[in-house]
Amino acid sequence: MAILEVHNLTKIIDTGTHRVEILRGIDLEVPEGQFVAIMGASGSGKSTLLGLLAGLDTATGGRVVLDGQDITGLREDELAVVRGRKIGFVFQSYQLIPTLTAEENVLLPHELLGGDIRSGTARARELLERVGLTDRLDHYPIQLSGGEQQRVALARAFMVRPPILMADEPTGNLDSVNGQHVLELLLDLNRRERTTLVLVTHDQALASRADRIVTLKDGRIVDDEVREPAGASNSNAGARP
Numbered sequence: 001m002a003i004l005e006v007h008n009l010t011k012i013i014d015t016g017t018h019r020v021e022i023l024r025g026i027d028l029e030v031p032e033g034q035f036v037a038i039m040g041a042s043g044s045g046k047s048t049l050l051g052l053l054a055g056l057d058t059a060t061g062g063r064v065v066l067d068g069q070d071i072t073g074l075r076e077d078e079l080a081v082v083r084g085r086k087i088g089f090v091f092q093s094y095q096l097i098p099t100l101t102a103e104e105n106v107l108l109p110h111e112l113l114g115g116d117i118r119s120g121t122a123r124a125r126e127l128l129e130r131v132g133l134t135d136r137l138d139h140y141p142i143q144l145s146g147g148e149q150q151r152v153a154l155a156r157a158f159m160v161r162p163p164i165l166m167a168d169e170p171t172g173n174l175d176s177v178n179g180q181h182v183l184e185l186l187l188d189l190n191r192r193e194r195t196t197l198v199l200v201t202h203d204q205a206l207a208s209r210a211d212r213i214v215t216l217k218d219g220r221i222v223d224d225e226v227r228e229p230a231g232a233s234n235s236n237a238g239a240r241p
Contacts, residue, residue: 002065003164003196004030004053009062011048011219022048024219026062032163035190035197037207040216046200047168049216053198054087054166055079067163084113088157088195090167090186094149096141096156102128102148103137106156113160120159127155130192131185147178154186158193165190167199171206183209 006028013020023045030036040046051057053064055071063072067086071079088109089095096105103124110120128134131151141149150170157165170186171179183206190197199210207213215223 001032002029003032003067004028004198005063005065006053007063007065009049009052009064010060011045011052011057012060022219023052023059026219026221028214028221028224030196030198032196033194035187035209035211036199037210037213038198038200038216039202039204039207039213042202044216045219046216050166050168050198050200054089055083084109085160086162086164088160088162088165090150090153090157090165090170092169092172094141094146094153094173096149096152098141101138101140102133102144102152105141105152106159109156109159115160123159124155127158127189128152130189131155145178146174147182150174150178150182151185154182154189158189158195161193162195164196164198167197169201170199171201171203 006026009023009026011023013022026049038046038049052059063070066082069082071082106124106127107120128137131154133148133151136144136148171182174182187209201207212226214221
């Protein structure tokens, strides 16, 4: 069963003097539980595609169906509800709120959905324990290293058990050691939570862990390889409960 469907998706920017075609007729289906790496050179359209899949940007044409819901024509307030319930995000730049502690940052998506604080706090602490930050619950982002901030961001992304996780260069701002640690935590959490993962990266080593590699060039899909990932035990294929 496809959790994500993309039909003839296009994105064109009109500068007034010329038109820039960023995406040109993208068709894609992602089954539940699959780990998809989207690759391509700078300017290929991969980050734009991720933004459209998440409802963070508006397409010029085509449709995006997320977990059975067509999000193409939704208003921004409706999109915000969909994102809050169905999508977890991990950004290259962490995107933590500086005035909130690690625990409060992780708890925030749960609070925004009106969840019970007691159960939410227990879930937030469980996730922070999984990423090795039990002793950082009351620390603010400025008091954390880059690797620690990204681990908080990982915990936050899984907070409301979203059916799909989207990540944009999640190790791009980290050194190799911290990047590898964050990657292993991401894959471990994703496997445990049985979430579909769509990840944008230029890192071939990271993409080699995926179930599938989709390669973009000049706004088009030029290769779509379903593969046996390196370390098949890290694959999280299978429907969520």
